[in-house]
Amino acid sequence: MTRTILLNPGPVTLSPRVRAALAGPDLCHREPEFAELQAALRRKLLAVYGLDNSLWASALLTGSGTAAVEAMITSCVPRDGQLLVVENGVYGERMSRIAEAYGMAPEKLQSGWGAPIDLEALSASLQRRSFSHVAVVHHETTTGRLNDMAAIAAVCERFDCSLLLDGVSSFGAEAIDFETWPIAACAATANKCLHGVPGTAFVIINQARLPVIAPPRSVYFSLSDYLAKQDAGGTPFTQSVQTFYALDEALDEFFESGGWQERRALFRTRMQRIRSHLLELGVEPLLSEDDTSCVLHAFELPDGQTYAALHDALKEQGFVIYAGQGALSERVFRISAMGDIQETDIDRLLHSVTKAIRH
Numbered sequence: 001m002t003r004t005i006l007l008n009p010g011p012v013t014l015s016p017r018v019r020a021a022l023a024g025p026d027l028c029h030r031e032p033e034f035a036e037l038q039a040a041l042r043r044k045l046l047a048v049y050g051l052d053n054s055l056w057a058s059a060l061l062t063g064s065g066t067a068a069v070e071a072m073i074t075s076c077v078p079r080d081g082q083l084l085v086v087e088n089g090v091y092g093e094r095m096s097r098i099a100e101a102y103g104m105a106p107e108k109l110q111s112g113w114g115a116p117i118d119l120e121a122l123s124a125s126l127q128r129r130s131f132s133h134v135a136v137v138h139h140e141t142t143t144g145r146l147n148d149m150a151a152i153a154a155v156c157e158r159f160d161c162s163l164l165l166d167g168v169s170s171f172g173a174e175a176i177d178f179e180t181w182p183i184a185a186c187a188a189t190a191n192k193c194l195h196g197v198p199g200t201a202f203v204i205i206n207q208a209r210l211p212v213i214a215p216p217r218s219v220y221f222s223l224s225d226y227l228a229k230q231d232a233g234g235t236p237f238t239q240s241v242q243t244f245y246a247l248d249e250a251l252d253e254f255f256e257s258g259g260w261q262e263r264r265a266l267f268r269t270r271m272q273r274i275r276s277h278l279l280e281l282g283v284e285p286l287l288s289e290d291d292t293s294c295v296l297h298a299f300e301l302p303d304g305q306t307y308a309a310l311h312d313a314l315k316e317q318g319f320v321i322y323a324g325q326g327a328l329s330e331r332v333f334r335i336s337a338m339g340d341i342q343e344t345d346i347d348r349l350l351h352s353v354t355k356a357i358r359h
């Protein structure tokens with residue numbers, strides 16, 4: 001098999017161990033071996049940020065990251081709650097779309113794509129009207145911006161609002177302060193910073209902040225149902241058993257390699273190499289380094305360079321990069337540093353980029 005290096009923001013290049021884990025034994029999701037696997041995964045996910053299992057619980061779902069976000073939005077805001085969604089990219093906008101699809105009538109606080117979240121406007125919104133929950137994306141993968149969660153959390157805390165955090169592209173590699181930020185829930189997925197395969201997503205839930213919503217807004221995405229069943233060793237629906245095996249192995253590798261701080265350092269080193277090489281070639285990053293996550297950076301396409309030509313030239317060399325979304329699709333390309341990538345892969349990438357960029 002020729003090795004493809006995925007530089008898109010998930011799914012990621014798998015390690016040999018994670019790939020091998022996918023071929024684990026056939027297993028029925030109603031058997032005790034499955035209950036053990038699921039319980040181990042739930043424990044390990046809390047351990048990523050050292051969370052106390054008397055306060056926090058993880059719910060494991062079969063679906064992509066959006067499934068976890070949808071479960072979080074629809075399960076955590078009580079019927080008499082009020083939701084404010086903070087948007088500065090595709091994924092913030094998606095949270096609003098989810099809330100709207102369920103008739104939750106969210107209010108939206110919009111900043112431009114790539115712009116920082118306006119803290120004064122956030123304070124003003126929370127002052128003007130009482131909100132129970134603020135939904136926000138930690139790392140807005142649209143642009144690579146790492147939103148200033150400490151500052152946003154402080155504003156929410158001041159107005160006694162709970163946070164619904166889309167941590168899909170940050171969980172496992174960026175700092176998430178579960179103790180200080182008023183987090184009700186954080187949604188994430190197996191196949192980004194944790195290096196598992198797509199198919200398993202999860203929500204880390206602050207048990208004291210999970211309301212009882214009867215009847216639930218959604219049958220498939222009811223987190224209280226997941227928690228009740230999973231705490232009892234079961235699962236409401238069939239789980240993707242093989243991706244559980246893969247996530248279990250990925251989490252073992254994650255802890256063996258030093259946890260989220262080490263992963264952040266690793267991604268940062270990779271991104272810095274790519275970023276400074278591109279700068280030398282005259283390719284400008286979209287955002288300053290301080291504003292950007294360790295996970296993904298967006299770069300301006302040079303004049304006369306189409307995304308398609310760049311993508312195709314790199315793909316021929318075994319590297320898959322990622323296009324911009326929406327209005328940014330003509331302007332930027334994105335490179336992510338997640339996955340089981342070696343330094344020699346980055347060496348080859350930089351060489352291929354030099355050849356592919358038009359001068």
Ligand SMILES: *Cc1c(COP(=O)(O)O)cnc(C)c1O
Pocket residue numbers: 009010064065066067069091137139140141166167168169189
């Ligand atoms: C990847 C991602 C998602 C989920 O996307 P899926 O395609 O459903 O996995 C949600 N939010 C953010 C910030 C993401 O990067």
